[in-house]
Amino acid sequence: MTAPEQVSKLTGQTWPVDVAGWRLDLPIVAIKPDFAISLMMVIDLGVRFGAHCGERLAERLAPLKPDVVVGAATLGIPVAIEVTRALGLDDYVILQKSPKIHLGDALVQTIQSITSAGEQRLLLDRQAMPLLEGRRVVVVDDVVASGGSLGGAIALCRRAGAEVVGAGVILTEAHDWEEALGADASLIRSLAHIPQFAPEGGVWRPISGT
Numbered sequence: 001m002t003a004p005e006q007v008s009k010l011t012g013q014t015w016p017v018d019v020a021g022w023r024l025d026l027p028i029v030a031i032k033p034d035f036a037i038s039l040m041m042v043i044d045l046g047v048r049f050g051a052h053c054g055e056r057l058a059e060r061l062a063p064l065k066p067d068v069v070v071g072a073a074t075l076g077i078p079v080a081i082e083v084t085r086a087l088g089l090d091d092y093v094i095l096q097k098s099p100k101i102h103l104g105d106a107l108v109q110t111i112q113s114i115t116s117a118g119e120q121r122l123l124l125d126r127q128a129m130p131l132l133e134g135r136r137v138v139v140v141d142d143v144v145a146s147g148g149s150l151g152g153a154i155a156l157c158r159r160a161g162a163e164v165v166g167a168g169v170i171l172t173e174a175h176d177w178e179e180a181l182g183a184d185a186s187l188i189r190s191l192a193h194i195p196q197f198a199p200e201g202g203v204w205r206p207i208s209g210t
């Protein structure tokens, strides 16, 4: 089988970000000829970084008195585990993106994402619904950019009867998510912000206002 064409390009540039006291130099990756993001792959940054993010997010989310943490696959999974652990909770709920064998009867929400092409779906296992119904839920993810994934996760939790009391992300990226989430933008707690980038004079520079 032929591999799909690689559309994203490493630019050789990095962007420094202070994630609640943990410095990262993120690679700037062009996802279109005139548009780049600084990519944070939380699964490539080690368990100590994951624990740091979980602890710092838990500090920000604990005052909301959550009963359970919900994370969206794929990169929300380590965040959900670490935030759950740091909050002293046990159960967490993962919203899947691909239909696993046991998810024939899932609650489904359609979403858009900027790092994965086209339309995607979030699926909630109906067997996990009792963990959400009538409970105080925080939704977590690695990055909020368009707000599509997080907004879909919040909507799915509400359809399952949850009270969404907060949302935690390691990074906010640009500001599109504010409009996409509307009033729910105020739920977001984050550890740092990253801009998006456009080419200017042969180098990638932050887009003003992002």
Ligand SMILES: Nc1ncnc2[nH]cnc12
Pocket (backbone or CB within 6 Å): 037, 038, 039, 040, 041, 114, 115, 142, 143, 144, 145, 173
């Ligand atoms: N900068 C980023 N790093 C990782 N995942 C992302 N999803 C959207 N923006 C992202």
